[in-house]
Amino acid sequence: MSTGTPATQFLRAANIPFRVLEYKYDPGQERVALQAAEATGIPPGQLLKTLMLEVDNAPACAVLPGDKNLSMKLVASALGGKSAAMMPPEKAERLTGYRTGGISPFGQRRKVPVLFETSAMGFETVGINGGKRGVIVVLSPREACEALGAKAAPLCAEG
Structure with missing residues (x-):
């Protein structure tokens, strides 16, 4: 990945240490984050997915463990x-500049509010999409949250 992505460029500009893992992306998979976790060896709770949402019709981004389900009520709150x-995929692609399956919270075209699931803050490192299908960046969730000006909050539905 010699040229990088807007996500890795964002992280370098913010002086956030990270490493890149690449894997063979399978567009036929239903749960992309779980496929990425298996392919990279990162536990599913530590491989975070990026979801684009609309809260009261305004764009927002949620970052949560790949094995959890988002609670729309908790996000709105x-x-x-x-x-x-959930934001329609075409709208998410236009807004972020990334293709679905490769959406990263870092380096999006437009700055939107970002939320991180609180439980992700307990890990030393997490994997998050690096801005391209098949690319994961491994970094500190606290540093990622800080660089994005994000807020940590409970976002996941129980069970």
């Missing part, structure tokens, strides 16, 4: 909104 919904 964390951002002081009334309702949250």
Whole structure:
């Protein structure tokens, strides 16, 4: 990955230490984060997925463990909104500059509020999409959160 991605460029500019893992992306997989976890050897709870949302019709980003489900109620509450919904994939691609399956919270075209699931903050390192299908960046969740100006909050549905 000699040229990098907007995500890795963002991390370098923010002086955030990270390492890159690449894997063979399978577009036929239903749960991309779990496929990435298996391919990279990162435990599913430490491989974080990036989801683009709309909270009261405003864009937002949620970063949570790949083996967990997002609670729209918790996301809306964390951002002081009334309702949250998944952003349509085409809109997420236009907004972020990334293709689905390769959306990273780092280096998006437009800055939006970012939330990290609180449980992810307990790990020394996590894997997060590096801005391209098949690319994961491994870094400190606390440093990632700080670089993004993100907020840690409970985001996952129980069970």
